[in-house]
Amino acid sequence: MSQERQRSPVRIGLLGCGVVGGGVLRLLNENRSYLELRVGAPLEVRHVLVRDPKKPRVAECRAEWVTTDPEVIFKDEQVDLVVEVMGGETPAHSYLQRAIAAGKGVVSANKLLIAKHGPELVQSAISRRVDLAFEASVGGGIPIIRTLREALASDSVSNVHAILNGTCNYILTRMRDAGLGFDQALAEAQKLGYAEADPTLDVDGHDAAQKLVVISMLAFDARIDPAAVHVEGIRTIDSIDFRFAERFGFTVKHLGIGHERGEKLELRVHPALISKHSVLANVDGVLNAVFLNGRALGPCLLVGRGAGDMPTAVSVVADLVDVARSRLEGEPGLRTRSIQLSDRALVPRDDWEPRYYLRFDVGDHPGVVGTIASALGGEGVSIEHMVQDGRASTAGDVVPVCIVTHESREGSVRRALETISRAPFMKSPPRLIRIEDV
Ligand code: NAP
Ligand code: HSE
Secondary structure, three states: OOHHHHHOOEEEEEEOOOHHHHHHHHHHHHOHHHHHHHHOOOEEEEEEEOOOOOOOOOOOOOHHHEEOOHHHHHOOOOOOEEEEOOOOOOOHHHHHHHHHHOOOEEEEOOHHHHHHHHHHHHHHHHHHOOOEEOHHHOOOOOOHHHHHHHHOOOOOEEEEEEEOOHHHHHHHHHHHHHOOOHHHHHHHHHHOOOOOOOOHHHHOOHHHHHHHHHHHHHHOOEEOOHHHOEEOOOOOOOHHHHHHHHHOOEEEEEEEEEEEEOOEEEEEEEEEEEEOOOOOOOOOOOEEEEEEEEOOOEEEEEEEEOOOHHHHHHHHHHHHHHHHHHHHOOOOOHHHHOOOOEEOOEOOHHHOOOEEEEEEEEEOOOOHHHHHHHHHHHOOOOEEEEEEOOOOOOOOOEEEEEEEEOOOOHHHHHHHHHHHHOOOOEOOOOEEEEEOOO
């Protein structure tokens, strides 16, 4: 490649200029000369697509770049790379399809889009011999996609346990350390700007599930329908569960979990009890973490800021550098071609076999514990610990009975819980939290 070609700029169309897009423009500006050295050519923004042209933007966003018309970007043949940081499924999906079809390199931070349409977009990018990079779609600034795709290209992953949602991790940390209730901790997370305006995606686990699906593409070469992944959020976790968890030597974390089980995968997103000595136990506040086991490598932990303008921009701009460089070097699409996906069946929920923490809010009568133990025993579920907290002082009082089981099939545990739920002493539905050895 001639020096002449190396010096001509790589031109960028930026779709979106909100939290992440603003961070991208700041980082491109702050690290301009350093990035030029890394790429071998200047990175030049040509257009910035937004919805509302009157909204104030970061100082680095020049007025002449701003447009509300996507055609300005798609009709500009000089645009080499498209960076999608607008979010959502529509119209982002069709914009990425168009960019790939036009032979442009593409970078996206959009976990929803990659989880749902990643396999199709990867296939189009491979056919068109262009790059599709999506580091920022998982774990903000944590380089998990690159680690799986490049550093672990020589190994295979047997399991992943990950803290993938900063809002959930913040809420659980505050419930544990400051004794806050769920609503209070959520209000704090919203005030601090961690949670979305509608925090359902965060606290009901869907954000983490999308990220787990994207991780599974790289860790397990798996094409997975996000709707097939079992998802639970953190709304049912009570402050009393933290007290019992502590007593049994655990802490509560919201995890995305992936296990390879022969040809199948066990994928689940839910709150879990993990040992207080686990490497994930002290990953607190808004931090994210991915703890994986490589068959040859053994354990590997990545921890960092999973959200926010600058951490996320670090991942987006790192992808930009990669995609720009491979384009300049005449090898576009090389990294995307290393993503080879196939359909993987999921292990049905009834066949999972972790340990369980079970809490029963009961009337304090003789025979209650015996009935619970016998329902569990009747389904072959063995008990490791059992604790009743205090005693009722009046007839209507409710007391919690907590049980930790041995490893048991989830189908058996659920059948036992259905039987127990029907007992007259039960004052509310039983609570189940899975225990993960991590
Ligand atoms: P945001 O602050 O809401 O910004 C979205 C931007 O896209 C805005 O500039 C908006 O324009 C523009 N936009 C949205 N829909 C559009 C449309 N139909 N046409 C034109 N412009 C449109 O979102 P964000 O937090 O930066 O997130 C962007 C993406 O990054 C999402 O996929 C998100 O999941 C992902 N991500 C975010 C974080 C984070 O910490 N925020 C971390 C990792 C990944 P206006 O400004 O005019 O409304
Ligand atoms: N709302 C997300 C979180 C932002 O709390 O982790 C990053 O995807």
